[in-house]
Amino acid sequence: MRILALTLDLDDTLWPVLPALERADHAVDAWLQQHHPDVARAWPVPAMRELRAKVAVDRPDLAHDFSTQRQLTLEHAFASCGIASAPVDTLWEIYFAARNSVELYPDSLAALARLNARWPIASLTNGNADLERVGIHKHFDHHVSARNTGAAKPDARIFLAAAELLGVAPENILHIGDDAQLDVVGAREAGMRIAWINRHRLPWPANLGDAPDLDLPDMTALAHWLETRHPTA
Numbered sequence: 012m013r014i015l016a017l018t019l020d021l022d023d024t025l026w027p028v029l030p031a032l033e034r035a036d037h038a039v040d041a042w043l044q045q046h047h048p049d050v051a052r053a054w055p056v057p058a059m060r061e062l063r064a065k066v067a068v069d070r071p072d073l074a075h076d077f078s079t080q081r082q083l084t085l086e087h088a089f090a091s092c093g094i095a096s097a098p099v100d101t102l103w104e105i106y107f108a109a110r111n112s113v114e115l116y117p118d119s120l121a122a123l124a125r126l127n128a129r130w131p132i133a134s135l136t137n138g139n140a141d142l143e144r145v146g147i148h149k150h151f152d153h154h155v156s157a158r159n160t161g162a163a164k165p166d167a168r169i170f171l172a173a174a175e176l177l178g179v180a181p182e183n184i185l186h187i188g189d190d191a192q193l194d195v196v197g198a199r200e201a202g203m204r205i206a207w208i209n210r211h212r213l214p215w216p217a218n219l220g221d222a223p224d225l226d227l228p229d230m231t232a233l234a235h236w237l238e239t240r241h242p243t244a
């Protein structure tokens with residue numbers, strides 16, 4: 012089966028996401044300490060994270076929309092301190108700038124350029140990374156997010172939305188991602204081929220069915236596999 016297009020997860024596939032989320036939470040906290048010390052005292056970083064987790068539980072209708080979850084969290088934190096209108100836009104910008112200051116894995120950029128030279132690529136993410144801010148948008152042809160699609164991985168609908176944008180049947184698409192459940196199981200159920208980017212060389216979770224055919228340590232290995240399997244004429 013020929014691979015005619017690629018869909019590519021972002022967080023923890025092209026860069027480690029936790030350091031960026033950590034920096035973003037602390038950037039928001041630093042601004043609160045300076046401008047709203049009462050709110051900062053009432054809602055230090057761990058408490059703000061718990062609040063956000065509670066918002067996520069209370070609002071399952073927003074499971075695909077981390078951005079709105081975060082904005083509701085800020086509104087609640089400010090309201091609990093007697094401040095009716097939270098500076099959501101200012102704080103969102105601070106958060107979003109830090110969240111997109113990611114440090115790519117050393118193999119990501121060169122592999123991405125090699126892949127996009129030969130295959131159309133759609134980003135496919137449950138997160139809210141902004142590829143223009145990250146600075147790698149020129150290597151992507153389409154962008155598919157849970158927020159824009161209204162469905163989050165592993166739901167087949169987000170994979171099928173990407174296939175439609177790419178104009179390629181799911182069985183001719185290779186999905187590339189790090190998460191066993193969200194990426195591998197999700198793409199498989201949508202009828203796509205799968206490359207598991209397994210940077211930590213984890214064993215395949217036995218409860219998730221058959222292991223993926225492609226279990227690769229990084230994006231360089233993926234580019235090599237694809238180019239070897241589909242040599243240019």
Ligand SMILES: [Mg+2]
Pocket residue numbers: 020021022023024188189190
């Ligand atoms: Mg991921």
